Amino acid sequence: MASHAPAPAASAPILAALRARLQAAAEGAGMLQGSWSRTAGLFVAVCALGATTLASLLYGNQTLALADVHAAYFSYTGSNTDLVILHLRVPRTLVGLVVGMALGMAGVLVQGITRNPLGGPGILGINAGAAVAAVLAITVLGTGALIGYVWFAFLGAALAAVLVYTVASLGQGGASPVKLAVAGAAVSAMLGSVTSAIILTDRTALNEYRFWTVGSLAGADTATLLYATPLIALGALVAIGLTRTLNTLALGDEMARSLGSRIWLTRALGGLAVVLLAGTATAAAGPIGFVGLAVPHVARAIAGPDYRWILPWTAVLAPLLLLAADILGRIVARPEELQVGIVTALVGAPFFIYLVRRRKLASL
DSSP: OOOOTHHHHHHHHHHHHHHHHHHHHHHHOOSSOSHHHHHHHHHHHHHHHHHHHHHHHHOSSSOOOHHHHHHHHHSOOOOHHHHHIIIIIHHHHHHHHHHHHHHHHHHHHHHHHHOOTTOOGGGGTHHHHHHHHHHHHHHHSOOOSHHHHHHHHHHHHHHHHHHHHHHHHSSTTSSOHHHHHHHHHHHHHHHHHHHHHHHHHOHHHHHHHHHHHTOOSTTOOHHHHHHHHHHHHHHHHHHHHTHHHHHHHTTOHHHHHHTTOOHHHHHHHHHHHHIIIIIHHHHHHOOOOSHHHHHHHHHHHHHOSOHHHHHHHHHHHHHHHHHHHHHHHHHHTTTSOOOHHHHHHHHHHHHHHHHHHOTTTTOO
16 A cells, blocks of 8 residues: 655645745835735836936937927937937937846846845956957957947857856856855956956057946947847846746755756856846946846835846836936036946945845845
8 A cells, every 4th residue: 555654745845935935025025015016016117217218318418308309200300409319319218228127137137046135247257258358359359439349248248157157167066156156256356357457558448448347328329229139138038037936046955956946057047148138238338337236126125025026126127227327427417427337336335335234135
């Protein structure tokens, strides 16, 4: 007669996982409870993003009106106002939307696959890899235009991420969260040294690189948008497909394995999505900091610990923050402007200090 004694033991990991998830929901529940309230709140956030997008079109060195935007598309005369709208404001705003969304979603993935609340796209060497590749393209190949070296920056970001993951995978335990963070820091430091050595010995590289490395939307154009959008869309699709697995991974590697998750595949796909999202965004606009770090925490505080909600909230709030910072940078220093990377750093640094000082920093 067959024995059914092992059944309770077999279900123990599932029960433990459910208890852990319930505890996490109780301790880390967001301000909005329930699907309806979160959906309604997300709709409000989308409306706020729409208003910010419109403000990005209208405000800057030259303040425009809605009638000017309408005329540029439907009554084009070739005036300076038409040219500003079509070739400066619209591409800059659209690139800000896709770059902000990409950085935010990449931050969610990095924090999810590494279980590191201080994780951002730079933790996988994305920024350092993009920087050293851009500098090499400028010095070795003589590439001077943004659209010329963004492809090299993307390739550098991808290779750096692969190197970080490979180094972290060595030894026992594979690419654990701690090993990913340590490998990312080591590779970033090494590549940063290479970049510094090149730009300190080449004046041309320094002049080109200093405009890119600060992080800016000012050089955005239609060509940048056309190359960036498909790659970011692909990365976003991969990220959406990983949300359920990230919820399981948040319970810990051992628990995730007992529930049937293939952790190595989750981290590999997550790394691929981060390269597509953050690598493309960094190549297009430079290494803009704190967006990928801060916004996922804001989304988590609003919507709770479920990655199925964190990801869409971040995809809306991150471009909202980036465009708002870009608008602020255009206004506060008229007739000049502060680059968006500087503004996000000024806003994000206090938030980063707050995160470091939190007692329950590791509870994701």
